[in-house]
Amino acid sequence: MRKFTSIIYLLMISLLTSCGAYFNQPFNQKKARIGENTSPEFLAQKFLPSDKIIVGVYKFRDQTGQYKPVENGSTFSTAVTQGGTTILLKSLEESGWFRPIERENIGNLLNERQIIRNTRQEYANGQKVTMPPLLFAGTIIEGGVVSYDSNIITGGSGLRYFGAGMSNQYRQDRITVYLRAVSTSTGEILKNVYVSKTILSQGISANLYRYVSLRRLLEVETGVTKNEPAQLAVKEAIDKAVDLLIVEGIIGGVWKPNGGEGAVNVVKEAYRKEKVEADKTELYDRRVENRRSRVAVGAGMGLSQIKGDYANPTSQFGFDFKLKYSFVDPKFNFWGTLGRFELANKDTFRGTFIASGLNIEYMVLPYEKFTPYIYVGVGSVSRKNLSNTFFKFQGGLGFEYLITNKVGFFLNGEYNLLQSDSLDGQIVGDKNDLIIRYGAGINVYF
Incomplete structure (x- = not known):
């Protein structure tokens, strides 16, 4: 009996210390809510432009062509959200630097304008009907999700003794986003950046399997799995790419923030520090840093x-x-x-x-x-x-x-x-x- 009690205590302590998600399981229905805030702290928001830049986005595509990985069988569900353009437009708006205009479904917009024009013409009594002109973009934002790498790191651990045990597993995927700004007057690519973001999946489980008497078998099993939503990972990567595009544009003289040369110097210093950190970090978040003095x-x-x-x-x-x-x-x-x-x-x-x-x-x-x-x-x-x-x-x-x-x-x-x-x-x-x-x-x- 003492051994049995010790095993139960072991399982309880393991669950208490392993994963907080275990105690936040969704037992009840949830109402709709405002979406999670994934936006990073935009460096560019500290120094906004005097006039927002009008930009157009025709298509921000999933260029991976990859389907969701599954344990068995196959699926035709894509690994990456197909709503990249919508996400990018939201990020451009949140940055405070841009005025995005509709270009993804420009045909729908033109059709609606034609309907308005025709309807007004019918009731104009021969008067000339005019409509305000469409805004045109001086800059087009292009790019896409170029890779989705599954299982770049997988692992776990476990322990089992006398019919009782526990285990944990994890998996990490990686998504990569490219973004570029193109001048509509010359076709020149003004800036081109890329950002990567990892997607983490974790699972823990604990179980007990033993005979408490000759004909009585006790089985206990519990666990939880937590997956980082891929859509939020894409949003965070796009947010970071937009911020990086603005910052590199400020340093390169493409954009001009309020505050003049002083603001540019602040942005340069902040970007230099972040670039140094990025250069020290390799794949799998390994740091190439000479930590030890000579x-x-x-x-x-x-x-x-x-x-x-x-x-x-x-x-x-x-x-x-x-x-x-x-x-x-x-x-x-x-x-x-x-x-x-x-x-x-x-x-x-x-x-x-x-x-x-x-x-x-x-x-x-x-x-x-x-x-x-x-x-x-x-x-x-x-x-x-x-x-x-x-x-x-x-x-x-x-x-x-x-x-x-x-x-x-x-x-x-x-x-x-x-x-x-x-x-x-x-x-x-x-x-x-x-x-x-x-x-x-x-x-x-x-």
Whole structure:
């Protein structure tokens, strides 16, 4: 009974900590509401133009030709909304910079104007009938959704024990939008931008399956799946593309904001910072940033164990300090160490030693917060009074996690091969003494 209760508690805690959507499930019908606000904070809205720009949009197409991915079978439902033009017109209006005019269904507009003209003519009693002219666009906005990449990242995890378990899964898709402004007088492409947006799907589940008695089987299952709406992702990508089009146009002299040169400089600086961040970010949101400075100092502590000629070695405390220097390539580092540790065998041997070393280190993921690393080097081990110094080769591996860009926490293990068999005072056989060290510490980067 105690095991059964523990399993129930485990499932409850997992659901409480895994996904807030589980407690926001739609059990009741909802009334229609104003659509979700997906618009980003438009940089361009801070400096509006003196006169809004009249633009026309004929068609903003889904150029992917892709259908929705399904687990089994096939579907003729498209992966991307076909209402891209409508979404783009809304984004142009919200930006505060443009006056969009109807061009997607220009035929309907012309027909209606002709009906109005004919109707007025009938009741004009021979008088001339005129209508105000249509606005014409000095700029046309073109583009489309050019790609929809499904399952660029998929993954999950799970745990099952004694008939009880839970799992979570996730999937990430990606949509890419291109947008360009074209001059109607010359046909020149004034600006061309593109924006990408990821679409996340998540699911968690928990279940229990076990016999509570000989003929009674208990089954419990629960879970929730949450999918980011593709239409909102398209809207957010188009919003960002419109803002980027305006900002790059301001920098390039295509558009002129209120505020003159001062406003242009503010926009340039904000765009420069965003561009730097974008250049540092690769696919899958990986950051190409040299987080670690070239010089660092560190301190660590841990346990050491001798593999020598006596039996029953024990783990003893030790500590060391290190000075680290990075080469031009951040994957490779050079560092020196100086430390103190103890070695002992139960009831037979005990000693205190001073160790030093010079190492070459290779970091597997130098631009990430978390990275494995391996190193090799040479060094020495001396007794506490600095007598009987022994030469050694060492190598090890570890992991470092940056708490901030200045402070990193590391775990490592090290294998020391001495060039002597007399570290413990005994020479037995033809194998040299070994020292195994493992510990943790902090690196501080300057």
